Amino acid sequence: MSSKTLKLPEAGQWPDKLVAPALIAGAVLSTIGFLMAFFYVAPVGGATVNGAELIGDVMVSQKMLLSQKIFYFHMPVAITSFIALGFGCYYAVRFLMTKNQRFDTCSRLCLEIALLFVVLTMITGEMWTRFEWGVWWSWEPRLTTYLILMLIVIAYFVLRSSVDEPERRATFAAVVAIIATIDVPICFMITRLIPSSIHPVVLREGGMSPEMGMCVGLCALGMMLIGFVLYRARFGQVRLTQRVDALKETLDDER
Amino acid sequence: MNPILADIYSTILPSAPYIIAAYALLWIALLVYVLMIYRGTKKATAQLMLLEEAVADQQKKAE
Numbered sequence: 087m088s089s090k091t092l093k094l095p096e097a098g099q100w101p102d103k104l105v106a107p108a109l110i111a112g113a114v115l116s117t118i119g120f121l122m123a124f125f126y127v128a129p130v131g132g133a134t135v136n137g138a139e140l141i142g143d144v145m146v147s148q149k150m151l152l153s154q155k156i157f158y159f160h161m162p163v164a165i166t167s168f169i170a171l172g173f174g175c176y177y178a179v180r181f182l183m184t185k186n187q188r189f190d191t192c193s194r195l196c197l198e199i200a201l202l203f204v205v206l207t208m209i210t211g212e213m214w215t216r217f218e219w220g221v222w223w224s225w226e227p228r229l230t231t232y233l234i235l236m237l238i239v240i241a242y243f244v245l246r247s248s249v250d251e252p253e254r255r256a257t258f259a260a261v262v263a264i265i266a267t268i269d270v271p272i273c274f275m276i277t278r279l280i281p282s283s284i285h286p287v288v289l290r291e292g293g294m295s296p297e298m299g300m301c302v303g304l305c306a307l308g309m310m311l312i313g314f315v316l317y318r319a320r321f322g323q324v325r326l327t328q329r330v331d332a333l334k335e336t337l338d339d340e341r
Numbered sequence: 342m343n344p345i346l347a348d349i350y351s352t353i354l355p356s357a358p359y360i361i362a363a364y365a366l367l368w369i370a371l372l373v374y375v376l377m378i379y380r381g382t383k384k385a386t387a388q389l390m391l392l393e394e395a396v397a398d399q400q401k402k403a404e
Contacts, residue, residue: 213363
């Protein structure tokens with residue numbers, strides 16, 4: 087592919103015009119989602135109690151699980167991490183096709199955002215696991231596959247820091263980014279593939295009430311928009327740094 | 342409190358610290374990342390200003 091026809095991602099292009107509205111929308115949606123989670127969506131019931139009581143206008147015979155409220159942000163950050171990995175894989179493939187370092191930069195930043203959201207998924211998941219299961223960690227299939235995903239993304243950055251030659255580093259990193267993305271559908275489907283898994287499965291018929299679905303949807307959209315804003319802000323910063331470095335090199339060469 | 346109601350609400354208070362921690366850590370991590378971007382941008386902008394000064398000096402010397 088010739089460099090004349092190749093359109094490279096750059097700071098200041100049209101996606102940057104969407105940053106301010108995306109930030110506002112992301113903040114508003116995640117705030118509404120947060121408020122809905124605690125004040126609109128009814129608490130989920132746990133173990134049955136010995137009797138029933140009228141609360142509001144509903145007969146309740148189960149323990150109320152406030153811990154389930156973590157789910158309204160846990161699932162959206164997990165989805166955002168998957169999307170960031172998807173984009174990272176896309177840019178990795180573009181790099182392998184064109185060998186243009188700009189795509190490597192984009193892929194690296196997508197994986198950085200993915201790592202941030204993977205860590206957030208782990209933090210929120212751990213808090214729920216600690217309370218509900220009484221342990222900090224369980225070798226449950228969903229947790230294990232997601233841990234593998236996190237380790238692959240960490241390995242991506244370890245690999246990058248251990249190879250000096252830019253093209254080799256970018257090529258190896260692109261391959262690891264693609265491998266990480268292959269783990270995404272495995273993570274997503276594992277609770278269906280291994281029915282004995284104790285991890286809750288919610289994205290199927292009857293798994294969520296319409297109110298829960300709406301709340302998760304708003305939070306997911308909010309988190310995706312925040313992820314997009316973070317990516318564009320980081321991309322702008324990295325491109326500025328790269329330009330400064332290039333300028334320094336030019337000045338040094340001239341001296 | 343009525344023992345049945347007490348049983349229904351029994352997990353609310355014990356789970357609260359975990360919920361607060363999950364939400365607080367989530368927003369703190371996002372904020373830390375934003376601060377990292379902000380500091381990086383500030384540093385690059387300062388370097389750019391220094392480079393502009395260096396270029397201006399070079400041009401003066403060349404004249």
